[in-house]
Amino acid sequence: MTGKLDDRITFLGRKLGVFLLTVWTSATLIFIIPRLAPGDPIAAMIARMSQQSGYVENADKIIEGWRERFGLNDPPSIQYVRYLGNLFHFDLGYSMASFPATVSVMIGRALPWTVGLSLVSILATFLIGNFVGALLAWQKTPRWIKLCIPPTMIFTSIPGMLAAVALLYIFSFQLHRWLGLSAPLFPLRGAYGRGLEPGVSWPFILSVIHHGILPVTSIVLVRFGYWALGMRGMMITVEGEDYMHLARAKGLRPFYILYHYMIRNAILPQITGLALSLGTMVGGQVLVEIIFSYPGMGTLIYTAVRNQDFPVIQGATFIIIVGTATAVLLIDLLYPLIDPRISHQGK
């Protein structure tokens, strides 16, 4: 059995290698690209400051001081090594727009919200979509269900942003007025109620769920149709497989066949798709976050772009890439558990 273990270690090593290579390449690109751009970020910043305040005293001195402080006077190779070293400690520098705050602290505050929102909505979309798709294709699904589902898929053809705005309008602006209630059914903005102390307490958790329902729904509504259609196609393919024929001949119970023979096989390619969408976990919900003023990475990047806050943009980009690479790595490692034909030994 040591042979098998060795194979697994080789497999793990190779996947980790690819992961590190991805992270390193992206870090290097993030290092190079701003330096290739014409102009000097510090000078640009001073220019912006002088635009805002009209005049900056001792601009030259400030520029020089900052160049020294950010290490821009050192040769590029030294800068590069120091940059990598800092990244390794997740030291992403200081925000320019909200200066004394470090980028890592800002990201650290935003990241959990985004990951939470994305994870819940991606998983909900996946489960609902595939369930619906399986029902659409299954021969024994009652007719009325098959008739009721397709109309709900029109949401797939509207842009996600619009769905978010529409939900917000209906459930946070209008519905309570029509119903004659004093407060909106769902909160307008944010991730939790004002005045609540983040922590493990029931009021806080309930408030987070309450605030999360509309953003999650807007994502699920727009995306579940893709999963459903993909799953339906896969189910139909599986339906024609020889093993389905044998399964019916065996006289197995319909639900047993549905789960163990059909869904179990049809879901495999869908899981690859899930891996890809988990990759977008950190960076995928920018627009929804902005519309709901959700304090995650999307809002952070949006604000940073508006303020030309380069360290934050770079740091956030880097974290998004690391997040994506990590998601892909995890899926690669877990996939053999789901599809026995892909083993750790194989290539």
Add this chain to the structure above:
Amino acid sequence: MNTKVSQPSPTTNLLEVKDLRVYYETPGGDILAVDSIDFELKEGETLGLVGESGCGKSTAAMGILQLVQPPGRIVSGEVRLQGKDLLTLSEGKMRQLRWSKLALIPQGAMNSLNPTMRIYRQIQDVILTHQTTGSDKLSADQIKNRILELLRMVGLPERIYQMYPHELSGGMKQRVCIAMAIALNPSLIIADESTSALDVVVQRVVAQTILRVKQMLGVSMIIIGHDMGLMAQIVDRIAVMYAGKIVEIAAVRDIFNNPSHPYTQLLIESIPSLKEQKPLKVTEGLTHDPRHPPPGCIFQLRCPIVTDQCRSIAPKAHLIRVEQSVACHAYENTDVARTV
């Protein structure tokens, strides 16, 4: 027929198929894949069903198993298993009968195992589903032992138990299917061309496995295929199918020594022989559109002895000797008495 005998004797019919028709609906009209076939199978008997590709062998099998999938449908007929007409059973009743009475060794054995389930689970699920609640419930250990026993019976090593289908060779998968088929001691096993996708050596080995299993269990079988040589070794009687109809049905030795339908003669002649080098007889000639069979005999377009009568009147089955029946006008006057 003697109707007074109520005791089932060793030669009672296990299966009776009457006027079974299975059509596939296509835009250009129905394909008459199985067009009124009749035959019976005795307890413990093995029947070979032969005929060229597309003549409706698998469709007939699916008709018997009540597993015809759309766009196919059973148009008419009776399929009596131990006297019970399967066509009139409810879906639930039929499901209980499946595998416990009627098992299948499928045509595409290469892909007939669920790729995401271990071998033992696929044998186990059939045992579990058909276990009637109550005293005869097997314990987990008993089930495991039973599965290992089944694997041994078909000559598979025990390590197969834990494996996934993709880890097995084609011949091994085929034998897993055989093991699965005998798991519940069914009364009838239908083996659909279980050997054609394999190389010749494996084919023989698998055929031997089937033969051994048959001898061990005394189960009735219908074996579908087009390898007449292989058939000769394992079946008692052969039914020859052409374009959805059974044109001749007889004991193996009669089919080989005295092939009577022109199509059977063609089939026997085209068996390659080692002893004499004869030019390979290609089954040439026009074939008809399966959606619009010509009036009269279905074989008329390829028949060397076709007459005017064949072009207008469909031939009836003539019993030319005990247990040899031929659907051909050439035997109109050779009918022997039906009573034995």
